[in-house]
Amino acid sequence: KQEVTQIPAALSVPEGENLVLNCSFTDSAIYNLQWFRQDPGKGLTSLLLIQSSQREQTSGRLNASLDKSSGRSTLYIAASQPGDSATYLCVVPNQAGTALIFGKGTTLSVSS
Amino acid sequence: AAGVIQSPRHLIKEKRETATLKCYPIPRHDTVYWYQQGPGQDPQFLISFYEKMQSDKGSIPDRFSAQQFSDYHSELNMSSLELGDSALYFCASSLIAGTYNEQFFGPGTRLTVL
Numbered sequence: 140k141q142e143v144t145q146i147p148a149a150l151s152v153p154e155g156e157n158l159v160l161n162c163s164f165t166d167s168a169i170y171n172l173q174w175f176r177q178d179p180g181k182g183l184t185s186l187l188l189i190q191s192s193q194r195e196q197t198s199g200r201l202n203a204s205l206d207k208s209s210g211r212s213t214l215y216i217a218a219s220q221p222g223d224s225a226t227y228l229c230v231v232p233n234q235a236g237t238a239l240i241f242g243k244g245t246t247l248s249v250s251s
Numbered sequence: 252a253a254g255v256i257q258s259p260r261h262l263i264k265e266k267r268e269t270a271t272l273k274c275y276p277i278p279r280h281d282t283v284y285w286y287q288q289g290p291g292q293d294p295q296f297l298i299s300f301y302e303k304m305q306s307d308k309g310s311i312p313d314r315f316s317a318q319q320f321s322d323y324h325s326e327l328n329m330s331s332l333e334l335g336d337s338a339l340y341f342c343a344s345s346l347i348a349g350t351y352n353e354q355f356f357g358p359g360t361r362l363t364v365l
Contacts, residue, residue, distance in 0.1 A: 171353065182358040183294070183341065228293065237307035238284060238296040239343075239354055 141166045143242035145229050151248045152219055160214040160245045162229030167207045170236050174203050174214050175228040177244070183228070187214070219249045253277055255357035257342050263363045264332050272327040272360045276344030282306065283325040284354060285317060286341040294341060300325060301347060332364045 142165045152158055162172070174186045187196045187203040189212070195204040202215040216223060229242040256275040264270050276283050282301045286294040287310075296309035300319035311317075314332075319325045323344075329336060339361050343354040 173353070175356075180339070180361075183356045185356070188353055233296075233307075235307065237299055238309060239286075239294075240296070241293040243293045 141169075141231060141233055141240050143229055143231060143240050145227075145242035145245050147245055148243065149246045149248075151250065154219060154221060154249055154251050156219050156249075157215070157217050158219055158247070160216070160227050160229075160247070162212040162214070162242055164210045164212075164229075164231050166234060167210050168234060169207065169231045171232065172203075172205050172212050173230045173239075174201075174212075175230060177226045177228060179226075186227075216247075219247075221249050221251045223247060224249050255342055255344050255355055257340075257357040257360050259360060260358065261361050261363075263365065265365055266332055266334065268332050268364075270329045270332060270362060272329070272340055272342075272362070274325045274327070274342030274344075274357060276323050276325070276342075277355055280344035280346050280355075281323060282345045282347050283319055283323065284343040284345070285311075285325070285327050286343065288339040288341065288359075289335075290338070292338075297327070329362075334364050337362060337364045 144163045146161045173188045176184045189196045189205040200217040226244040226246045228244045258273045284299040285297040288294040297311040299307045303319045317327045339359045341359045342357045345354045
């Protein structure tokens with residue numbers, strides 16, 4: 140059964156720092172991996188989706204990498220801003236591709 | 252671009268009442284998924300439908316039922332509501348034949364059971 144683990148559970152950094160969020164998954168046979176952002180009590184915003192054949196994706200200050208063989212992904216946020224404060228969720232499909240499995244998230248707080 | 256639409260956005264019910272949540276997928280998407288996110292929890296998969304047939308089932312209580320209609324919209328029916336059903340309910344849609352089944356999420360329906 141696929142399990143997704145995110146480390147750390149919470150992270151506090153001053154504005155301007157570069158940071159890395161980590162995600163690991165137990166079954167490397169994934170179709171893709173997705174990073175979402177969620178503000179408190181709000182919906183899910185898709186940040187980046189990495190296909191299984193890709194090693195990384197970039198969007199603005201965000202860069203996500205995928206190493207399927209080791210079951211790991213990282214989300215790199217450059218020059219963090221207070222507006223980046225949110226919970227970041229790592230998500231992979233189940234083996235059948237019929238549902239998504241979410242990690243428990245990393246809650247990021249960026250102070251000005 | 253059109254997104255997934257969920258209605259209502261907020262719903263308040265009493266214990267033991269019934270609630271119906273609706274989801275309208277992105278046009279031409281053939282698959283709908285329902286997720287439940289309790290307070291402080293990560294979203295948990297409930298159920299999915301492909302071409303109006305149930306395709307997978309997760310941790311959905313027997314008190315809940317769902318279906319997908321001919322126009323591909325879906326409804327989640329929740330009966331005998333309990334306090335623990337208070338949560339954010341997300342619907343997502345995808346095109347099975349599309350790019351790696353990427354799921355697109357709606358804004359969610361916040362259900363509060365009093």
